């Protein structure tokens with residue numbers, strides 16, 4: 001198990017700025033996440049302080065990561081699939097590749113997950129067999145047949161979770177990856193690499209039709225693209241959300257959430273969804289997490 005004082009989930013501008021501030025204060029800091037999943041990666045920025053010309057988001061992210069590493073932050077390019085609060089108030093994290101990490105403070109800089117539609121008739125089945133959250137809805141599919149559609153760690157782990165409840169789990173992977181095939185070799189999950197084109201059913205989901213002639217009968221379809229969505233990852237922790245939208249994490253002026261030792265910043269805490277806000281909040285979260293660690297150290301003396 002790897003141990004850190006501060007772990008930051010997310011390597012967008014909020015997470016990177018948090019890492020720069022906390023690592024510069026000489027803490028043992030780890031960054032987790034993927035640069036290319038940041039909203040900034042494909043953006044061209046014109047409204048950010050300090051640049052006369054349009055600047056590419058990717059360039060800013062690479063420079064930010066270099067700076068965080070220069071100040072001593074470690075970086076593991078993996079998605080987090082599970083967060084637990086331990087009895088002592090520490091946090092335990094598990095990544096998509098099974099790396100287990102323990103930390104005293106956690107900074108959430110997960111951005112927002114954009115819901116991508118796969119099917120034209122998807123919206124009409126929401127709540128009638130279409131779900132975007134395995135951890136929220138798996139229980140409803142006890143002894144039923146389900147399909148998980150995805151392209152990354154969320155789909156793989158969603159399928160594994162569902163295999164504990166459902167009588168049959170199909171994993172429909174939108175891209176072919178050797179390590180996924182290897183990981184599922186001895187599992188009861190059936191992999192399908194064909195492109196799904198239509199949800200079947202009248203009132204409720206009854207099946208899926210693929211390109212070609214393949215049809216499978218299922219009672220539920222989980223759409224899990226990319227990494228685990230912030231709200232799905234945070235739901236088991238009891239993190240308080242903004243009471244008006246239930247889409248963003250509620251924080252105070254120090255970027256502290258309702259759980260001691262957990263801070264949040266950037267798009268995850270709500271609009272404006274802008275680079276300048278993400279960087280500003282990342283700075284505050286990095287400093288607040290550092291102060292929190294120092295207060296723990298003082299109390300233990």
Ligand SMILES: Cc1cc2nc3c(=O)[nH]c(=O)nc-3n(C[C@H](O)[C@H](O)[C@H](O)COP(=O)(O)OP(=O)(O)OC[C@H]3O[C@@H](n4cnc5c(N)ncnc54)[C@H](O)[C@@H]3O)c2cc1C
Pocket residue numbers: 009010011012013014015032033034035037038039040041042043044045046047048078079080081109110111112227228229230233265266267268272273274275276278
């Ligand atoms: C096309 C486009 C154009 C834009 N143009 C502008 C602009 O001109 N000006 C402006 O100010 N803003 C612009 N923005 C918005 C800006 O990019 C965002 O506000 C900013 O990137 C938010 O930063 P963030 O760090 O909060 O989140 P993000 O940059 O989205 O980073 C989120 C991070 O969390 C990680 N993550 C998510 N889930 C997990 C998980 N389970 N495990 C591990 N890591 C995880 C991701 O890998 C990623 O690294 C634009 C955005 C887009 C999409």
